[in-house]
Amino acid sequence: MNDTAPFDGHADEDLEHALAAYASARLSPDRWATNRMRVAVIEHARSGAPAPAVGGGLERWWGRFQRLGFVALVAALAITGGSAAGVAASPGGPLYGVRVQIETALLPSGTDRTNAQIALLTERSDELTEAIKDGDQNGAGAAGDAYGKQLQQLVDDSVSNPSGGPTAAEVAKQRADLMTLRAALERQLAHLLTIAKPNDTAAANLENNIAKTQAALDTVDAKLAALPTP
Amino acid sequence: MNDETIDRLVAQAQQGDLQAFASIFDTYHVAVYRFVASRVNNPSDAEDLTQLVFVKALEALPRFAARGVPFGGWLFRLARNTVIDHVRTRREHSELEAATNRATEDVGPETVAVMRDDLAAVARALGDLTEDQREVIALRFFAGLSAREAAEAMGRQEGTIRGLQFRAIAALRRSLGLELSGGVEQVADGPTGATSEASA
Numbered sequence: 518m519n520d521t522a523p524f525d526g527h528a529d530e531d532l533e534h535a536l537a538a539y540a541s542a543r544l545s546p547d548r549w550a551t552n553r554m555r556v557a558v559i560e561h562a563r564s565g566a567p568a569p570a571v572g573g574g575l576e577r578w579w580g581r582f583q584r585l586g587f588v589a590l591v592a593a594l595a596i597t598g599g600s601a602a603g604v605a606a607s608p609g610g611p612l613y614g615v616r617v618q619i620e621t622a623l624l625p626s627g628t629d630r631t632n633a634q635i636a637l638l639t640e641r642s643d644e645l646t647e648a649i650k651d652g653d654q655n656g657a658g659a660a661g662d663a664y665g666k667q668l669q670q671l672v673d674d675s676v677s678n679p680s681g682g683p684t685a686a687e688v689a690k691q692r693a694d695l696m697t698l699r700a701a702l703e704r705q706l707a708h709l710l711t712i713a714k715p716n717d718t719a720a721a722n723l724e725n726n727i728a729k730t731q732a733a734l735d736t737v738d739a740k741l742a743a744l745p746t747p
Numbered sequence: 748m749n750d751e752t753i754d755r756l757v758a759q760a761q762q763g764d765l766q767a768f769a770s771i772f773d774t775y776h777v778a779v780y781r782f783v784a785s786r787v788n789n790p791s792d793a794e795d796l797t798q799l800v801f802v803k804a805l806e807a808l809p810r811f812a813a814r815g816v817p818f819g820g821w822l823f824r825l826a827r828n829t830v831i832d833h834v835r836t837r838r839e840h841s842e843l844e845a846a847t848n849r850a851t852e853d854v855g856p857e858t859v860a861v862m863r864d865d866l867a868a869v870a871r872a873l874g875d876l877t878e879d880q881r882e883v884i885a886l887r888f889f890a891g892l893s894a895r896e897a898a899e900a901m902g903r904q905e906g907t908i909r910g911l912q913f914r915a916i917a918a919l920r921r922s923l924g925l926e927l928s929g930g931v932e933q934v935a936d937g938p939t940g941a942t943s944e945a946s947a
Contacts, residue, residue, distance in 0.1 A: 539873075677766075
Protein backbone atom coordinates (compact mmCIF):
# COMPACT_ATOMS: atom_id res chain seq x y z
CA MET A 518 0.00 0.00 0.00
CA ASN A 519 1.10 3.50 -0.67
CA ASP A 520 0.93 6.29 1.88
CA THR A 521 1.07 8.93 -0.83
CA ALA A 522 -2.37 10.39 -1.37
CA PRO A 523 -3.61 10.16 -4.95
CA PHE A 524 -4.39 13.89 -4.79
CA ASP A 525 -1.70 16.30 -3.78
CA GLY A 526 -2.78 19.63 -5.23
CA HIS A 527 -4.77 22.15 -3.22
CA ALA A 528 -7.40 22.25 -5.92
CA ASP A 529 -8.35 18.63 -5.20
CA GLU A 530 -8.95 18.95 -1.49
CA ASP A 531 -12.73 19.28 -1.74
CA LEU A 532 -13.14 16.16 -3.82
CA GLU A 533 -10.64 14.20 -1.76
CA HIS A 534 -12.52 15.23 1.38
CA ALA A 535 -15.86 14.21 -0.13
CA LEU A 536 -14.56 10.77 -1.12
CA ALA A 537 -12.88 10.25 2.25
CA ALA A 538 -16.09 11.19 4.07
CA TYR A 539 -18.07 8.82 1.87
CA ALA A 540 -15.64 5.95 2.49
CA SER A 541 -15.60 6.60 6.21
CA ALA A 542 -19.37 6.85 6.59
CA ARG A 543 -20.60 4.24 4.17
CA LEU A 544 -17.81 1.83 3.36
CA SER A 545 -16.04 1.16 6.64
CA PRO A 546 -16.59 -1.89 8.84
CA ASP A 547 -17.73 -1.17 12.37
CA ARG A 548 -15.89 -2.61 15.37
CA TRP A 549 -18.16 -5.64 15.57
CA ALA A 550 -17.74 -6.48 11.90
CA THR A 551 -13.97 -6.16 12.25
CA ASN A 552 -13.96 -8.49 15.26
CA ARG A 553 -16.21 -11.04 13.55
CA MET A 554 -14.04 -11.08 10.44
CA ARG A 555 -10.85 -11.35 12.46
CA VAL A 556 -12.16 -14.21 14.57
CA ALA A 557 -13.39 -16.09 11.49
CA VAL A 558 -10.19 -15.59 9.49
CA ILE A 559 -7.77 -16.37 12.31
CA GLU A 560 -9.76 -19.41 13.39
CA HIS A 561 -9.78 -20.58 9.80
CA ALA A 562 -6.03 -20.11 9.62
CA ARG A 563 -5.61 -22.02 12.85
CA SER A 564 -7.81 -24.93 11.76
CA GLY A 565 -6.38 -25.14 8.25
CA ALA A 566 -9.82 -25.88 6.76
CA PRO A 567 -10.41 -25.28 3.02
CA ALA A 568 -12.05 -22.02 1.93
CA PRO A 569 -15.84 -22.10 2.16
CA ALA A 570 -17.88 -21.14 -0.88
CA VAL A 571 -19.76 -17.91 -0.49
CA GLY A 572 -22.88 -17.42 -2.54
CA GLY A 573 -24.68 -20.72 -1.99
CA GLY A 574 -27.80 -20.68 0.15
CA LEU A 575 -26.60 -22.83 3.03
CA GLU A 576 -23.26 -21.09 3.36
CA ARG A 577 -24.88 -17.69 3.39
CA TRP A 578 -27.33 -18.73 6.10
CA TRP A 579 -24.47 -20.25 8.08
CA GLY A 580 -22.59 -16.97 7.78
CA ARG A 581 -25.61 -15.08 9.13
CA PHE A 582 -26.02 -17.62 11.93
CA GLN A 583 -22.38 -17.24 12.94
CA ARG A 584 -22.75 -13.46 12.93
CA LEU A 585 -25.86 -13.59 15.11
CA GLY A 586 -24.23 -16.09 17.46
CA PHE A 587 -21.15 -13.93 17.82
CA VAL A 588 -23.15 -10.77 18.47
CA ALA A 589 -25.40 -12.57 20.96
CA LEU A 590 -22.48 -14.03 22.85
CA VAL A 591 -20.47 -10.84 22.95
CA ALA A 592 -23.52 -8.79 23.95
CA ALA A 593 -24.41 -11.33 26.62
CA LEU A 594 -20.88 -11.36 27.98
CA ALA A 595 -20.79 -7.58 28.03
CA ILE A 596 -23.72 -7.44 30.44
CA THR A 597 -23.02 -10.57 32.46
CA GLY A 598 -22.53 -9.77 36.13
CA GLY A 599 -23.82 -13.16 37.29
CA SER A 600 -26.39 -13.51 34.52
CA ALA A 601 -27.11 -16.79 32.74
CA ALA A 602 -24.75 -15.85 29.91
CA GLY A 603 -21.99 -15.21 32.41
CA VAL A 604 -22.51 -18.61 33.96
CA ALA A 605 -22.68 -20.29 30.55
CA ALA A 606 -19.39 -18.67 29.55
CA SER A 607 -17.62 -19.61 32.79
CA PRO A 608 -15.35 -22.71 32.96
CA GLY A 609 -17.40 -25.87 32.41
CA GLY A 610 -20.29 -23.88 30.89
CA PRO A 611 -21.47 -24.54 27.33
CA LEU A 612 -20.14 -21.21 26.03
CA TYR A 613 -16.77 -21.33 27.76
CA GLY A 614 -14.99 -22.83 24.76
CA VAL A 615 -16.44 -20.19 22.44
CA ARG A 616 -15.41 -17.44 24.83
CA VAL A 617 -11.83 -18.70 25.02
CA GLN A 618 -11.78 -19.05 21.23
CA ILE A 619 -12.96 -15.46 20.73
CA GLU A 620 -10.57 -14.06 23.33
CA THR A 621 -7.69 -15.89 21.68
CA ALA A 622 -8.61 -14.80 18.17
CA LEU A 623 -8.91 -11.17 19.26
CA LEU A 624 -5.40 -11.04 20.67
CA PRO A 625 -3.49 -8.11 19.17
CA SER A 626 -0.85 -8.98 16.62
CA GLY A 627 1.57 -6.17 17.37
CA THR A 628 3.97 -5.37 20.16
CA ASP A 629 1.38 -5.78 22.92
CA ARG A 630 0.72 -9.40 22.05
CA THR A 631 2.94 -11.04 24.66
CA ASN A 632 1.48 -8.97 27.49
CA ALA A 633 -2.06 -9.66 26.28
CA GLN A 634 -1.30 -13.39 26.10
CA ILE A 635 0.14 -13.36 29.63
CA ALA A 636 -3.01 -11.57 30.83
CA LEU A 637 -5.16 -14.30 29.28
CA LEU A 638 -2.99 -17.03 30.79
CA THR A 639 -3.39 -15.39 34.20
CA GLU A 640 -7.15 -15.29 33.68
CA ARG A 641 -7.20 -19.03 32.92
CA SER A 642 -5.11 -19.63 36.02
CA ASP A 643 -7.53 -17.56 38.12
CA GLU A 644 -10.47 -19.52 36.71
CA LEU A 645 -8.71 -22.76 37.53
CA THR A 646 -8.05 -21.59 41.10
CA GLU A 647 -11.66 -20.47 41.55
CA ALA A 648 -13.06 -23.74 40.21
CA ILE A 649 -10.82 -25.75 42.54
CA LYS A 650 -11.82 -23.57 45.48
CA ASP A 651 -15.52 -24.19 44.65
CA GLY A 652 -14.95 -27.93 44.22
CA ASP A 653 -16.14 -27.63 40.61
CA GLN A 654 -14.38 -30.49 38.84
CA ASN A 655 -15.91 -29.75 35.42
CA GLY A 656 -14.88 -26.13 35.68
CA ALA A 657 -11.39 -27.05 36.86
CA GLY A 658 -11.02 -29.48 33.96
CA ALA A 659 -12.16 -26.91 31.38
CA ALA A 660 -10.03 -24.11 32.82
CA GLY A 661 -7.04 -26.45 33.13
CA ASP A 662 -7.34 -27.51 29.48
CA ALA A 663 -7.69 -23.89 28.39
CA TYR A 664 -4.65 -22.95 30.48
CA GLY A 665 -2.58 -25.67 28.79
CA LYS A 666 -3.59 -24.54 25.30
CA GLN A 667 -3.04 -20.87 26.09
CA LEU A 668 0.38 -21.68 27.51
CA GLN A 669 1.37 -23.67 24.43
CA GLN A 670 0.34 -20.88 22.08
CA LEU A 671 2.15 -18.30 24.15
CA VAL A 672 5.39 -20.28 24.14
CA ASP A 673 5.10 -21.11 20.42
CA ASP A 674 4.60 -17.44 19.55
CA SER A 675 7.39 -16.24 21.82
CA VAL A 676 10.11 -18.62 20.65
CA SER A 677 9.32 -18.43 16.92
CA ASN A 678 12.12 -16.88 14.88
CA PRO A 679 11.56 -13.80 12.74
CA SER A 680 12.39 -14.88 9.19
CA GLY A 681 14.79 -13.15 6.83
CA GLY A 682 17.43 -12.35 9.44
CA PRO A 683 16.13 -10.48 12.49
CA THR A 684 17.50 -7.04 13.20
CA ALA A 685 19.28 -6.18 16.46
CA ALA A 686 16.19 -4.27 17.59
CA GLU A 687 13.99 -7.31 16.97
CA VAL A 688 16.34 -9.55 18.92
CA ALA A 689 16.32 -7.06 21.80
CA LYS A 690 12.52 -6.96 21.70
CA GLN A 691 12.30 -10.74 21.67
CA ARG A 692 14.70 -10.97 24.61
CA ALA A 693 12.63 -8.45 26.58
CA ASP A 694 9.42 -10.37 25.77
CA LEU A 695 11.02 -13.65 26.81
CA MET A 696 12.19 -12.16 30.09
CA THR A 697 8.67 -10.86 30.76
CA LEU A 698 7.26 -14.25 29.88
CA ARG A 699 9.79 -16.01 32.07
CA ALA A 700 8.81 -13.92 35.10
CA ALA A 701 5.12 -14.58 34.42
CA LEU A 702 5.70 -18.33 34.10
CA GLU A 703 7.64 -18.42 37.37
CA ARG A 704 4.71 -16.71 39.09
CA GLN A 705 2.26 -19.15 37.54
CA LEU A 706 4.37 -22.13 38.55
CA ALA A 707 4.62 -20.94 42.14
CA HIS A 708 0.86 -20.34 42.23
CA LEU A 709 -0.01 -23.76 40.79
CA LEU A 710 2.30 -25.47 43.26
CA THR A 711 0.55 -23.61 46.09
CA ILE A 712 -2.99 -24.56 45.11
CA ALA A 713 -1.98 -28.13 44.31
CA LYS A 714 -1.09 -28.97 47.90
CA PRO A 715 -4.43 -29.11 49.67
CA ASN A 716 -6.37 -30.50 46.78
CA ASP A 717 -6.82 -34.10 45.69
CA THR A 718 -9.63 -34.18 43.14
CA ALA A 719 -7.94 -31.87 40.65
CA ALA A 720 -4.46 -33.26 41.33
CA ALA A 721 -3.93 -34.89 37.93
CA ASN A 722 -5.02 -31.81 36.02
CA LEU A 723 -2.86 -29.54 38.15
CA GLU A 724 0.17 -31.78 37.95
CA ASN A 725 -0.20 -31.84 34.21
CA ASN A 726 -0.28 -28.04 34.05
CA ILE A 727 2.58 -27.71 36.51
CA ALA A 728 4.65 -29.97 34.26
CA LYS A 729 3.65 -27.95 31.19
CA THR A 730 4.56 -24.68 32.90
CA GLN A 731 7.92 -26.07 33.96
CA ALA A 732 8.53 -27.29 30.40
CA ALA A 733 7.56 -23.85 29.07
CA LEU A 734 10.10 -22.25 31.40
CA ASP A 735 12.79 -24.62 30.12
CA THR A 736 11.88 -23.76 26.52
CA VAL A 737 12.06 -20.03 27.24
CA ASP A 738 15.41 -20.44 29.00
CA ALA A 739 16.78 -22.40 26.05
CA LYS A 740 15.58 -19.75 23.63
CA LEU A 741 17.06 -16.96 25.73
CA ALA A 742 20.40 -18.77 25.81
CA ALA A 743 20.30 -19.22 22.03
CA LEU A 744 19.61 -15.56 21.22
CA PRO A 745 22.59 -13.68 19.82
CA THR A 746 24.33 -11.55 22.42
CA PRO A 747 23.93 -7.79 21.92
CA MET B 748 3.47 0.01 7.52
CA ASN B 749 6.17 0.20 4.84
CA ASP B 750 6.70 -2.22 1.95
CA GLU B 751 9.71 -3.83 3.61
CA THR B 752 7.72 -4.67 6.72
CA ILE B 753 4.86 -6.04 4.62
CA ASP B 754 7.27 -8.21 2.63
CA ARG B 755 8.72 -9.61 5.83
CA LEU B 756 5.28 -10.32 7.27
CA VAL B 757 4.31 -12.07 4.05
CA ALA B 758 7.48 -14.20 4.21
CA GLN B 759 6.73 -15.12 7.82
CA ALA B 760 3.10 -15.92 7.01
CA GLN B 761 4.26 -18.12 4.15
CA GLN B 762 6.18 -20.14 6.71
CA GLY B 763 3.00 -20.64 8.71
CA ASP B 764 3.41 -17.79 11.19
CA LEU B 765 -0.16 -17.10 12.29
CA GLN B 766 0.77 -13.91 14.09
CA ALA B 767 2.26 -12.50 10.90
CA PHE B 768 -0.90 -13.34 9.00
CA ALA B 769 -2.94 -11.63 11.72
CA SER B 770 -0.80 -8.52 11.23
CA ILE B 771 -1.46 -8.65 7.50
CA PHE B 772 -5.18 -8.88 8.24
CA ASP B 773 -4.96 -5.93 10.64
CA THR B 774 -3.13 -3.88 8.02
CA TYR B 775 -5.38 -4.55 5.06
CA HIS B 776 -8.84 -5.51 6.27
CA VAL B 777 -10.35 -2.01 6.26
CA ALA B 778 -9.02 -1.30 2.78
CA VAL B 779 -10.28 -4.63 1.44
CA TYR B 780 -13.64 -4.14 3.11
CA ARG B 781 -13.97 -0.65 1.64
CA PHE B 782 -13.18 -1.89 -1.84
CA VAL B 783 -15.59 -4.81 -1.53
CA ALA B 784 -18.33 -2.69 0.05
CA SER B 785 -18.06 -0.22 -2.82
CA ARG B 786 -18.69 -3.08 -5.25
CA VAL B 787 -21.53 -5.00 -3.57
CA ASN B 788 -24.80 -3.78 -2.27
CA ASN B 789 -24.89 -4.59 1.41
CA PRO B 790 -22.63 -4.72 4.47
CA SER B 791 -23.32 -8.40 5.20
CA ASP B 792 -22.07 -9.42 1.78
CA ALA B 793 -19.10 -7.10 2.18
CA GLU B 794 -18.22 -8.77 5.46
CA ASP B 795 -18.60 -12.31 4.08
CA LEU B 796 -16.56 -11.49 1.01
CA THR B 797 -13.81 -9.69 2.92
CA GLN B 798 -13.50 -12.74 5.14
CA LEU B 799 -13.34 -14.93 2.05
CA VAL B 800 -10.65 -12.76 0.46
CA PHE B 801 -8.37 -13.32 3.46
CA VAL B 802 -9.13 -17.03 3.58
CA LYS B 803 -8.26 -17.28 -0.11
CA ALA B 804 -5.16 -15.19 0.48
CA LEU B 805 -4.09 -17.54 3.24
CA GLU B 806 -4.43 -20.53 0.94
CA ALA B 807 -2.77 -18.85 -2.02
CA LEU B 808 0.03 -17.32 0.02
CA PRO B 809 2.50 -20.18 -0.48
CA ARG B 810 2.26 -19.53 -4.23
CA PHE B 811 2.78 -15.78 -3.94
CA ALA B 812 6.19 -14.71 -5.11
CA ALA B 813 7.04 -11.05 -4.77
CA ARG B 814 9.35 -10.64 -7.82
CA GLY B 815 8.30 -7.05 -8.36
CA VAL B 816 4.62 -7.69 -7.72
CA PRO B 817 3.38 -5.56 -4.81
CA PHE B 818 1.56 -7.63 -2.20
CA GLY B 819 -1.26 -5.06 -2.06
CA GLY B 820 -1.86 -5.46 -5.78
CA TRP B 821 -1.88 -9.24 -5.46
CA LEU B 822 -4.30 -9.15 -2.52
CA PHE B 823 -6.66 -6.77 -4.28
CA ARG B 824 -6.59 -8.89 -7.41
CA LEU B 825 -7.92 -11.70 -5.20
CA ALA B 826 -10.48 -9.28 -3.79
CA ARG B 827 -11.52 -8.16 -7.25
CA ASN B 828 -11.92 -11.74 -8.50
CA THR B 829 -13.89 -12.65 -5.39
CA VAL B 830 -16.29 -9.76 -6.00
CA ILE B 831 -16.63 -10.67 -9.68
CA ASP B 832 -17.44 -14.28 -8.77
CA HIS B 833 -19.95 -13.10 -6.21
CA VAL B 834 -21.71 -10.75 -8.60
CA ARG B 835 -21.77 -13.43 -11.26
CA THR B 836 -23.19 -15.99 -8.85
CA ARG B 837 -25.75 -13.68 -7.35
CA ARG B 838 -26.57 -12.11 -10.70
CA GLU B 839 -26.66 -8.75 -9.06
CA HIS B 840 -25.13 -5.59 -10.32
CA SER B 841 -23.07 -3.72 -7.81
CA GLU B 842 -24.79 -0.69 -6.44
CA LEU B 843 -23.02 2.15 -4.80
CA GLU B 844 -25.95 3.09 -2.64
CA ALA B 845 -24.63 1.26 0.41
CA ALA B 846 -27.12 -0.04 2.91
CA THR B 847 -25.20 1.38 5.83
CA ASN B 848 -26.49 4.70 6.98
CA ARG B 849 -24.60 5.47 10.11
CA ALA B 850 -25.25 8.83 11.69
CA THR B 851 -22.36 10.79 13.11
CA GLU B 852 -22.61 10.76 16.88
CA ASP B 853 -21.00 14.09 17.69
CA VAL B 854 -22.97 16.40 15.44
CA GLY B 855 -26.46 17.83 15.53
CA PRO B 856 -29.41 16.71 13.38
CA GLU B 857 -29.01 19.57 10.89
CA THR B 858 -25.37 18.73 10.29
CA VAL B 859 -26.26 15.08 9.94
CA ALA B 860 -28.90 15.96 7.34
CA VAL B 861 -26.38 18.01 5.35
CA MET B 862 -23.83 15.21 5.60
CA ARG B 863 -26.40 12.70 4.36
CA ASP B 864 -27.16 14.91 1.39
CA ASP B 865 -23.45 15.21 0.65
CA LEU B 866 -22.93 11.46 0.89
CA ALA B 867 -25.94 10.82 -1.33
CA ALA B 868 -24.50 13.26 -3.89
CA VAL B 869 -21.16 11.40 -3.84
CA ALA B 870 -23.00 8.09 -4.25
CA ARG B 871 -24.90 9.46 -7.25
CA ALA B 872 -21.74 10.88 -8.79
CA LEU B 873 -19.96 7.55 -8.38
CA GLY B 874 -22.95 5.82 -9.92
CA ASP B 875 -22.54 7.94 -13.05
CA LEU B 876 -18.97 6.70 -13.63
CA THR B 877 -18.14 3.80 -15.90
CA GLU B 878 -17.45 0.46 -14.25
CA ASP B 879 -13.69 0.79 -14.78
CA GLN B 880 -13.56 4.37 -13.51
CA ARG B 881 -15.52 3.41 -10.40
CA GLU B 882 -13.17 0.51 -9.75
CA VAL B 883 -10.13 2.75 -10.01
CA ILE B 884 -11.67 5.24 -7.58
CA ALA B 885 -12.46 2.39 -5.17
CA LEU B 886 -8.92 1.02 -5.33
CA ARG B 887 -7.10 4.35 -5.23
CA PHE B 888 -9.24 6.41 -2.86
CA PHE B 889 -11.28 3.98 -0.77
CA ALA B 890 -8.63 1.27 -0.41
CA GLY B 891 -5.63 3.62 -0.62
CA LEU B 892 -3.65 1.62 -3.18
CA SER B 893 -0.83 3.10 -5.22
CA ALA B 894 -1.31 3.36 -8.99
CA ARG B 895 1.05 0.41 -9.37
CA GLU B 896 -0.92 -1.74 -6.94
CA ALA B 897 -4.21 -0.76 -8.56
CA ALA B 898 -2.76 -1.68 -11.96
CA GLU B 899 -1.72 -5.08 -10.62
CA ALA B 900 -5.14 -5.62 -9.07
CA MET B 901 -6.98 -4.78 -12.29
CA GLY B 902 -4.50 -6.45 -14.61
CA ARG B 903 -3.92 -3.19 -16.52
CA GLN B 904 -1.00 -0.91 -17.28
CA GLU B 905 -0.20 1.77 -14.74
CA GLY B 906 -0.75 4.46 -17.39
CA THR B 907 -4.21 3.11 -18.08
CA ILE B 908 -5.04 3.38 -14.40
CA ARG B 909 -3.88 7.00 -14.30
CA GLY B 910 -5.95 7.80 -17.36
CA LEU B 911 -9.06 6.19 -15.88
CA GLN B 912 -8.44 8.05 -12.65
CA PHE B 913 -8.07 11.37 -14.45
CA ARG B 914 -11.34 10.94 -16.32
CA ALA B 915 -13.12 9.68 -13.19
CA ILE B 916 -11.96 12.70 -11.19
CA ALA B 917 -13.08 15.08 -13.92
CA ALA B 918 -16.50 13.42 -14.04
CA LEU B 919 -16.88 13.42 -10.26
CA ARG B 920 -15.91 17.06 -10.06
CA ARG B 921 -18.47 17.96 -12.69
CA SER B 922 -21.21 15.95 -10.95
CA LEU B 923 -20.44 17.45 -7.57
CA GLY B 924 -20.12 21.01 -8.84
CA LEU B 925 -16.45 21.20 -7.90
CA GLU B 926 -15.13 22.23 -11.28
CA LEU B 927 -12.23 24.65 -11.30
CA SER B 928 -12.36 27.93 -13.15
CA GLY B 929 -9.50 26.87 -15.40
CA GLY B 930 -11.07 23.52 -16.33
CA VAL B 931 -10.01 20.03 -15.34
CA GLU B 932 -6.76 20.15 -17.26
CA GLN B 933 -5.45 22.61 -14.68
CA VAL B 934 -5.70 19.94 -12.00
CA ALA B 935 -3.81 17.43 -14.05
CA ASP B 936 -0.58 19.30 -13.33
CA GLY B 937 -0.41 17.53 -9.98
CA PRO B 938 1.79 14.52 -9.22
CA THR B 939 -0.94 12.05 -10.23
CA GLY B 940 0.70 11.87 -13.63
CA ALA B 941 -2.67 12.23 -15.29
CA THR B 942 -1.64 15.02 -17.63
CA SER B 943 0.00 12.81 -20.18
CA GLU B 944 -2.96 10.45 -20.14
CA ALA B 945 -5.36 13.30 -20.60
CA SER B 946 -3.53 14.58 -23.61
CA ALA B 947 -3.02 11.11 -25.04
